[in-house]
Amino acid sequence: MRRRGKTWLVFGLAAVALVIALGWISLETLRLEEAQVQALEEAGLQESLRVGLWRLDAKLMPLLATESSRPYFHYREAYAPGEAMTSALDRIEPGKVLIASPLRKLQHPFLQLHLEFRNGAVTSPQVLADGRGDPALRERLERLKGGILGRALGAPLPEPATPFLLTSVNGNNFQGAGNRQVPAIQQAWSENEFNARNKFAIQAQTLSLEIDEQPRVPLEGVQGAMTPIWVDAGEGDPQLFYLRDVQAGGEVFRQGIWVDWEAASAALLEEISDIFPAARLTPLVAASQIERPNDERERRLASVPAILQPGLVAASEPLGLTATRVVLLLSWAAIVGTLVAVGLVLRAALDLGERRGRFVSAVTHELRTPLTTFSMYTQMLADGMVEDEAARHQYLETLRSESARLTRVVESVLLYSRLEDGRRAARRETVSVEDLVDRVLSPLSRRAADGSMELAVESDVAPGACVNVDPQGVEQILLNLVDNACKYASEADDRRLHISASTTDNQLHIRFSDHGPGVPADVRREIFRPYRRAERHAAGAVSGLGLGLALAQGLARAFEGDLVLLPTEEGAAFRLTLPLA
Secondary structure, three states, X not given: OHHHHHHHHHHHHHHHHHHHHHHHHHHHHHHHHHHHHHHHHHHHHHHHHHHHHHHHHHHHHHHHHHHHOOOHHHHOOEEOOOOEEOOOOOEEOOOOOOEEOOOOOOOOOOEEEEEEEEOOEEEEOOEOOOOOOOHHHHHHHHHHHHHHOHHHHOOOOOOOOOOOOEOOOXXXXXXXXXXXXXXXXXXXXXXXXXXXXXXXXXXXXXXXXXXXXXXXXXOOOEEOOOEEEEEEOOOOOEEEEEEEEEEEOOEEEEEEEEEOHHHHHHHHHHHOOOOOOOOEEEEOOHHHHOOOOHHHHOOEOOOOOEEEEOOOOOOOOOOOOOHHHHHHHHHHHHHHHHHHHHHHHHHHHHHHHHHHHHHHHHHHHHHHHXXXXXXXXXXXXXXXXXXXXXXXHHHHHHHHHHHHXXXXXXXXXXXXXXXXXXXXXXXXXXXXXXXXXXXXXXXXXXXXXXXXXXXXXXXXXXXXXXXXXXXXXHHHHHHXXXXXXXXXXXXXXXXXXXXXXXXXXXXXXXXXXXXXXXXXXXXXXXXOOXXXXXXXXXOOOOOOOOOHHHHHHHHHHHOOOEEEEEOOOXXXXXXXXXXXX
């Protein structure tokens, strides 16, 4: 048993190590699979963001390009052409003819007003000096004069080529600090992407647009690029302006446009509604630029200081039963099946070894006594030491008995070997139950009488019931039960052995019981296993191989029946079941 325990311990440790290793590999594989899926989803999101940001910036480029290339004198109520003639092709002196500004009427849905800040006064070509024009536009101009712009019109504009939240156009570092660390590759991608869009926006603003339907005037001076600025109008209502500094005619003044952010953001979000249906744009005002986390700074626009908030992104579908998981399940099934198979083989090998040991021990024990008797008695008879005829007869009778005992031992071993290998000849015949009972009662009664036992028989068999069995095999089954009862119940006060036969449900039931000590609890589960005996009898005076019940059950099952142990409060009880013919 100690060797068996060590073997199972080694097998258990190896199995646990294998399961732990496979479990670790499985967890790592699933983690890598999830990481790959997340990476693909993140790449898809980044690609969608890239496409969305390019769409948003491209939406504003025509407006910014047009306004950046617009000459500064278009912001005046009227301006003098560079050269004018009469219908007779006579030249007119400069300043004698004025042309109305092409900006008198707003021509873009995103614009609220064109404005110019010069010599401390705010004017607009949409609001004429004599009060004519759209009252709504005049009201907007008065709102500007009332302080919406404040000091913004007089403060220096930031460098137009400086990307928002970057140290320079070609800078590689973010300003500010966020709580989330952006991977270096993703950060570099974000910077390069933003720089590309920012460069495109700057180039678009410096394009010189040809306006064929309007007279041209020689442009003397310097016009800066349009620079976006958010101005807080109070109560968290930032207003978006694009302003530029102009140097002309010995003056420095500021011009720009007031953008209708509500209309502009609605139009911009419409451009990406197929990608991000719940998106919104958050103004990137100066006070909040440094505090923005890196993942938001990656989504900033180049054409307008705002951040794209993509909103709720559709949750990814569960992975389900992927190819990787199928392989893992098959691997686990194979490993578990292998462990079970190895365990069964190991158990069978250990059982075989134990059975071999028990067989050698039992056969040696059973053969030692008769062989010793044979050796001693034959020596005494051969040497003429037994002269009394009665004694000689007793010695010869003992030798005959021991010879029969040896024969039974050998036959039992051979019969069990044939049953175990399935080589027992099925010599069966159809016989009535009454004849079968009558045939086996005689040898059973003799064996009971030899053990000082009394056989009590009861029969409740249906008339004409028959079974297809080997009568000698049934006799051997019951004889083994009687033999065991004579051995183990010999000290019982009630020395009766009960056999009752009945037929129910197309089966013959033969119940056998005694009044002995019964079957110990420690051997009930293994009582039909070969070479198994109770501990208190294994080394005692009661002879036996431990094959009787194993043989009896094997024979019963060879007849398509069974032999089982019944629970009882006194003695041992068995039930033999045979199918009726």
